[in-house]
Each structure stands twice: as structure tokens, then as C-alpha cells.
Amino acid sequence: MPGKLARGNGVFDAVGHEGDEPTVFIRSDAAPGVIVIAATYGGAKVAIGDNGSMKLPPLQAGTTNLTLVIDGVQTGDDIQLFEDGFDGDELCRGVVGSAPGGASPRIGFRIHV
Amino acid sequence: MCRRLAALVLLGLCVAPAAVAQPAGSDPRSPRERLSLFVQTRNAVRDRHEAQRRAIAADTTRTAEARQAAQDANRRAEQEELLTVHRVQGFHLAEFIYYALPPATLTDSFKDFLRQASRTRVDQQLGSTSQIVKTGVAALFGFALETGAVTQTINQNVATVHANADGLVRFLANQDLFPVCDPTAADCDTGSPLKNLELSASFDVSDADAQSLSGTTPGTGSAINFSTMVTQHQFASATARYALDRFNHRDLRSAAYLRKWLDWLSKNKDQMVPAATDLLSSTQPVEDALEKARATAPSALADCNDSMLLYDRWLCESNAALAGATDAEWPDVLQKRLDVLLAGMRAADPTFDQKLADAGRAFLRYMSLRRSLAATVITDPSLTVDYTYSEPAVQPRMHSVVIAWAFSPKGAAGTANTGTITVNAGVDFYHDPQPTGVNLNTSRWKDARAVVTFDRPMGPADSAATLSATVYYQYQRFPNPFVVPSGAVTLPGTNIPLPAAGTKLLSDTGSIVVAQGVVTIRFASNGLKIPIGISWANRSELVSGNRVIGTVGFSFDSAPLLLLQGNR
Numbered sequence: 001m002p003g004k005l006a007r008g009n010g011v012f013d014a015v016g017h018e019g020d021e022p023t024v025f026i027r028s029d030a031a032p033g034v035i036v037i038a039a040t041y042g043g044a045k046v047a048i049g050d051n052g053s054m055k056l057p058p059l060q061a062g063t064t065n066l067t068l069v070i071d072g073v074q075t076g077d078d079i080q081l082f083e084d085g086f087d088g089d090e091l092c093r094g095v096v097g098s099a100p101g102g103a104s105p106r107i108g109f110r111i112h113v
Numbered sequence: 114m115c116r117r118l119a120a121l122v123l124l125g126l127c128v129a130p131a132a133v134a135q136p137a138g139s140d141p142r143s144p145r146e147r148l149s150l151f152v153q154t155r156n157a158v159r160d161r162h163e164a165q166r167r168a169i170a171a172d173t174t175r176t177a178e179a180r181q182a183a184q185d186a187n188r189r190a191e192q193e194e195l196l197t198v199h200r201v202q203g204f205h206l207a208e209f210i211y212y213a214l215p216p217a218t219l220t221d222s223f224k225d226f227l228r229q230a231s232r233t234r235v236d237q238q239l240g241s242t243s244q245i246v247k248t249g250v251a252a253l254f255g256f257a258l259e260t261g262a263v264t265q266t267i268n269q270n271v272a273t274v275h276a277n278a279d280g281l282v283r284f285l286a287n288q289d290l291f292p293v294c295d296p297t298a299a300d301c302d303t304g305s306p307l308k309n310l311e312l313s314a315s316f317d318v319s320d321a322d323a324q325s326l327s328g329t330t331p332g333t334g335s336a337i338n339f340s341t342m343v344t345q346h347q348f349a350s351a352t353a354r355y356a357l358d359r360f361n362h363r364d365l366r367s368a369a370y371l372r373k374w375l376d377w378l379s380k381n382k383d384q385m386v387p388a389a390t391d392l393l394s395s396t397q398p399v400e401d402a403l404e405k406a407r408a409t410a411p412s413a414l415a416d417c418n419d420s421m422l423l424y425d426r427w428l429c430e431s432n433a434a435l436a437g438a439t440d441a442e443w444p445d446v447l448q449k450r451l452d453v454l455l456a457g458m459r460a461a462d463p464t465f466d467q468k469l470a471d472a473g474r475a476f477l478r479y480m481s482l483r484r485s486l487a488a489t490v491i492t493d494p495s496l497t498v499d500y501t502y503s504e505p506a507v508q509p510r511m512h513s514v515v516i517a518w519a520f521s522p523k524g525a526a527g528t529a530n531t532g533t534i535t536v537n538a539g540v541d542f543y544h545d546p547q548p549t550g551v552n553l554n555t556s557r558w559k560d561a562r563a564v565v566t567f568d569r570p571m572g573p574a575d576s577a578a579t580l581s582a583t584v585y586y587q588y589q590r591f592p593n594p595f596v597v598p599s600g601a602v603t604l605p606g607t608n609i610p611l612p613a614a615g616t617k618l619l620s621d622t623g624s625i626v627v628a629q630g631v632v633t634i635r636f637a638s639n640g641l642k643i644p645i646g647i648s649w650a651n652r653s654e655l656v657s658g659n660r661v662i663g664t665v666g667f668s669f670d671s672a673p674l675l676l677l678q679g680n681r
Contacts, residue, residue: 038392076154078194099150104205104476105483
């Protein structure tokens, strides 16, 4: 069953429909212990569930960034974005960057409606 | 003479830097250093896929065809991931901010972090009269003034200066003592092996009280008693300390570490959320500025053209340029592409640099908090070797070698244990053979010693006071030799004629046991520490009988001052 979000086309990380409220989570093959410390969608705080899932507010028209602060990873680890509750493939994938003193804790996804 | 001259030169070198804190100069980073985080990320992606390749090749449960398919998939994934490393919006904003930042912003923030960390240290050597040799090595220089050691019979105040060999060279060459760069990068100069070498010299700087001494003449065994005062202010000792490899138990990939790490994360997550929220809000303006330079409707990036918005066109052209770059060309190509983006963003948004600076500081605040919290769980052990040459008052010249090992015992899972146990093992031997008191035999051997001390802050890790408890044991096989000093007088009520000054005598035999408790008040902002303690010993080196002395002094470490913003 398709989810509320679809893979982006290289410009966007995921594409959805205005008003939908998808729940997403991240996963990493290299760092199974990755956790989300904080998240914002378009600058607004997003609550993080006990299992690390994030229920987004109603998707806004245009392009909005979902930004996360994560931990439990090392530089170069893969991070994949998934929609919760659906069996689909990853929406997009990136690699954790470097920051002074360790792996960069901040990652972001562009979600287009 | 040469030895004393060398000690004076060392003292001069140590004191000179105290007078002037050098202002920070221009950007200390080379272009490669500015690119270092991008390079680190790229190398990390490569390393991870290389490890996967080895694992696939070693997996005998798969058929050869399955292994080949897995290797092909791994290579494709690696190529795709490598082509995302330059995408600054999204995953690699930190690397871009580090590249673009005015360097002073970053180095000052880093120094904030180091200053915070220096407040929690309990491993630094204060002076030369403490019974324990600690493993902390000075960054540049330090100074201490203390009362004498409880084991020393002639108790004078001792001034000690410490200097770090690499720190002095860097300071005199106007180089940054605390460079901010990727320590794994080839061009990141974080110090030579000399950074682990600390030199110190101690001087007796006060008169000693009148001291009664008893000894026997070697060979004849005749008892001699006299009273003396030592007024000579002289060189006491010189020490070279080298910190051996610091063991690193921070393998994030190990299962044991992962468990500990997750446990730590779950317990500290609440403390990190405010800083994480601050990081997100502080980086949002940079994200927004980049977003304004991107298309808001779906479009392909295959054909770069003038109608594209700034970031989209930059990304399109960068994808093409970097895809065709060899490994050797990649840093130069990326640097040119980043300069293009920076120039465009600065032209489009006059406040872009300020936004970068704010975001950079937020990154450093977050990383600093994360590291300081993590440091309470993981405290690396350290090992040093000390060699000391000393000239104790009225005793023969001698050499000492001490191995010091420090570690922090485990606390409850996920909680801090800020205490440190330091263990010493050492031997002392004479420069020249000395009489043993048995016939006319001589020996260079003096004693062997073992010391254990426990230090911990009285409260949180960065609290203003630390408590130290020390137990010391010194095994002495032979009696200690000493000489009759000039000015020695017979004890009141006796009229036994004294031998000539310089005549060698032997003290009583017996091992020494010391217990010591010290509270150290520390002023983290200026590096000043005031140790106040009390020591009990069953005897001193030359005199039998219990001995209790109070110790007080002060020490100064240059690191906190050097970490002030704007200083190197």
C-alpha cells in the first residue's frame, strides 16, 4: 500500500500532498542505535515518539525542510528516511557529515508538496 | 654550572610567556584545513564501504555470484553516497559552515569548550613536593610554590616551574597552541611528539627551620648528633616527564560500547534536547537562506542553465564537476565550487556571514555539551614516565624514575565518575656509589616506592574544590647517607666534637609510610590552585619518629589564560 509520501526526484527528498500528516522515522544500516534528539518541520517543533517516529504536522504547499538532531552515529554512516506504517522502500538516503569534534548531529530533508 | 644555567634558561622561557598573551592573528587554517570536514566525511564513506567489501568477500555462506552481486551493489551505493557529500543543504551544513566561517568564531568557541574541560581536570601535577606523580602534562607552562615534602627532613619551601616542550616552541613561533582542525588530516598540525614532553625545575626558596640530625660514621659506627639550619637557596631538582600513548576505548562500533553509549544517551537525552533545539533554531536562518536560492517546483538537475536559482544551478554544476574529478582533484574542485556558492550567497544575502557565525557557534555549543557529557562516561587512562635529577639538601645527588598510571574507575552505568586513581611505582638511585653501613660496601641503590592517590571534585566535575587522599610507601634497604653541613653545631647539653663539614654520616634504617589528605581550591578562570593539606609520616628520610606537617601552597597553570578568546 502506498504511503502519504513518495520518493523525491533528486531535487526533493520526498514528495507529498498538502494537508497529509505522515509519520516518518530514520534508520541506519551502519548505526542501528541512531536516535533523534530533536526535530523541526518548517521551523516548528516536531514531537518524537518513544520509538523515534515523528508525526509531521499537515504538509504545507511548496518545499519545507524537516530538520533533525541525531546521535549514536559516526561520520559517514548512512541515514535513511522511511514513512512509518508502510512497507515501501526508503524515501531517501544520505550520509552523516562531520562537525568539529565528531559526527555532525544535524541532518535535513526537503519535503515538497 | 651548566645544569644551573640550563635551569635558569628554562625558568626564563617559562616566565616570559606569562607576561604577554599573544593576540590571534589571521586565519590559521589552510584551505585544506577548511575543507577538512568534507574530506573527513568522504573518507568515512569510503572506509565504511571498504569494510563492507571485506565483509562480503569473507562471507563464505554466500555463493560467488551472490558475493559479486553484493559487491556491485556496495560499489553503486558508495558512488551514490560520495556524490552527496558536497550537498551542503540537508546533511552537510556543518562542513559548509566550518569551511565558510570566519576562523575566529570557531577557534574561540573551541577554546570555550577546552576551558570548560580544563575546569574538570584533577590529573595535573601541582609542584614537586607532593608524594604522588600525576599524569597531566602542562600545555605551555605552570608554576607552583609549596612547603616541603613530608619525607624530606630538611623542610624548605620549593618553587617549581613546568613547561611543555612543544608548547614553548609553538608559542615562540607564534603558532596556535590549540589548533582547530581535523586531527586525522595530514596537514593538521596538532603538535609534535614533543607535546607529550614536560620539563620542570624546582628550587629551594626559603630557609629551613633548625633541624636536629643524628647519624653514624660509616665504618666506625660512631654516633654523631648536631643541630643545623639550611639557608642555601639552591637548585633542588629537574624533571622530564613523557606521556606515553593514551589508550583509546572509544570504538563506536563495538557492541559493548554501543550498549554503554545507548544507555548514556537515554540518561542524558533530556539534557541535550535544549541544546539540540538551540542548534536547530540557530541553523535555520542558514537553511532558509539556502532554501530561498532553490526552486520550489519539481525540476530535474540534468541540464544546468541560467534560469535556475542560485543553489540549484550551483548544485547542478557541482554534481558535474565533482563526478568527473579524480581523488587527487576532488579537494581543489570542491574548494572552487564552495567559493562560488559562498560568493553568490554573500551577494544575495548581506547578513549571510552573520548567519553562518551564529550557526557555527550553535554547532560548537552542542558539540561541547555532548562531549562534556560523554566525557563523564569515558575517561581515558593515561601513562607517564618521569625522570628526575635532584640535589636534596645535605644528601647526595640522585636520580629517580617513576611510572605513573591514572584511570577513572567505572561508575554506575550511564552516570559520571569524575574521580581519578593514580598509581606510581618508582626507584631512586644515587649519582655516585654511597656507603651501605655494612663493612665498606657501597651501592647506588637508594629506595623503591609505590604510591596510590585518589582525586575527585567535591561536587560536580567542575566544582571549585577537589579532594585528594594519598598513601605512600618507600622501601629503604640501606641507611640514607648525608653530610655534616657547614654551620652545624652540637646539640644543647652535649659537648661531643663535631667532625668537619662535608663528613659523610649514615641515618637510621627503616622504610617510610605516608598518609596525606589535600583539599585543592581551584580558580578555573585564571588557572590558580591552592592546595591545603596535612601529611603524616612514620619518619623522614634522615630522622626516625612520627611526623605530622601541614602543607600549603599555590600553583598556576597557563592553559585557562591561553584559552581566553582572542589569545593563542
